[in-house]
Amino acid sequence: MGSRRNEAEDDPGESVSVGEASTIELPWTTVEHYLGHGLGASYRLSAADEPLVSYEIADAGRGIALHVELAGRHHAPRSPLAAVRIDRVLHGGRRLARVTTTEPELVRDFHDLLLAVADRIVVDGQGLARAFDETVHGWSALLGRPRGLSRERRLGLHGELAVLVRMAGTIGWRAALDTWVGPTGEEHDFALESADLEVKTTASERRRHTIHGLGQLTETAGRPLWFASLRLTRGGTGGRTLADSVRATREAAAAESIALSRRLDGLLEAVGWDAEQPDDERWTPRDSPLVIRATDMPRLTADDLPEGAVARIDTVNYTVDVTGLSSIGQPPPLDLSDLPLP
Incomplete structure (x- = not known):
């Protein structure tokens, strides 16, 4: 199993890799490590001699994004999803499409979406527009099915x-x-x-x-x-x-x-x-x-x-x-101070 180059400086022990089925693997536990500690990280998903495709984790827990280099006159495609935004940024002299979510509470599911799009680009050789479109359509059949508990x-x-x-x-x-x-x-x-x-x-x-x-x-x-x-x-x-x-x-x-x-x-x-x-x-x-x-x-x-x-x-x-509110009068019926998770 060949590892892709990992650009994160504070790696919790896992890196981006291509699995046996030639799919990109970036465990959520790795991403969650950085988000939980407010650390930024950058994982290059594409080979060094290929146009840049990278998974970005912003510092201070500000979310995740997929960066895809725009070659020639290619433009960032439009997103049909209200929760997903695609815009163009300049970074290190490169024109990049940046895929982010407007719904930070959906970051876990958005992580899966980004890996699915990146997989179609890096492994299947598709452009961003087609990769994003196929991913959205591929998931659309599942959108009406509940994923267990919300x-x-x-x-x-x-x-x-x-x-x-x-x-x-x-x-x-x-x-x-x-x-x-x-x-x-x-x-x-x-x-x-x-x-x-x-x-x-x-x-x-x-x-x-x-x-x-x-x-x-x-x-x-x-x-x-x-x-x-x-x-x-x-x-x-x-x-x-x-x-x-x-x-x-x-x-x-x-x-x-x-x-x-x-x-x-x-x-x-x-x-x-x-x-x-x-x-x-x-x-x-x-x-x-x-x-x-x-x-x-x-x-x-x-x-x-x-x-x-x-x-x-x-x-x-x-x-x-209820931020900042306090109760008036008698104490609560159960002491929940310093309550840990089981």
């Missing part, structure tokens, strides 16, 4: 498992599993003895969370509702995949009782967890969770709508930013 739901499950493990350390696994009612279709994630708890997890810099429905932040009569905001950041090789968190949680439950581990499996199945799903994104907590009363944060409930409007509105989804 990214939002995977991050959410990370957070809920972290809270579940903390809960089990306080009241035991049997009681902790009783409190995790979200997978069974209840409005809130956890039903504690005297309060409810809604858990949201984000990978963004700010505590911005999507709220699904008018009831998600509505208190049940006589039971205060608390809201936990968790922030994760890419952890590189030291982070935890969702599979790692699931495995650790199952082992902890099984240590108390095999029956409890099986019960946990049923709850995981109910939320859509599948061990066969692609899973190579590693995360670590950015800081301690923010835990506040739902009544102390911006929210929408059925009471906020005009009389009769609820019956005519099918779906309400909105994003709320």
Whole structure:
């Protein structure tokens, strides 16, 4: 297997290569290492005597790009995708087409797209326009098929498992599993003895969370509702995949009782967890969770709508930013300070 020239100065141990099937291989774990540490890197994908094709990782975690040298009078093609931008840049005396994404939260999937385009250019000898067009059309048949859990739901499950493990350390696994009612279709994630708890997890810099429905932040009569905001950041090789968190949680439950581990499996199945799903994104907590009363944060409930409007509105989804907020009054029902991933 012949290695391509690696131009990264701080290589975590892996490099770009051409596999046995003559396809370009740049493991996501390598890219994630640089993104997680805020380091820049450049990997040349084409041979030294061929027009430049390189995979670029911007410093400070600002994303990834594919650079393709434009020979002669060739121009950068237009992108039909709103999430993908292709523009022209000058670098080192070369005219280059630069392929970037306008959606940083899709960087993991964008990585796969860039490698697919680069493979058609470097291995199959196609031009950028044709390589990009064929890649987009080749993937279009798959766009309507769900790729397991969405990214939002995977991050959410990370957070809920972290809270579940903390809960089990306080009241035991049997009681902790009783409190995790979200997978069974209840409005809130956890039903504690005297309060409810809604858990949201984000990978963004700010505590911005999507709220699904008018009831998600509505208190049940006589039971205060608390809201936990968790922030994760890419952890590189030291982070935890969702599979790692699931495995650790199952082992902890099984240590108390095999029956409890099986019960946990049923709850995981109910939320859509599948061990066969692609899973190579590693995360670590950015800081301690923010835990506040739902009544102390911006929210929408059925009471906020005009009389009769609820019956005519099918779906309400909105994003709320709780950055910098704090709760007033009594302490939260569960201490989530310095909460680790399982």
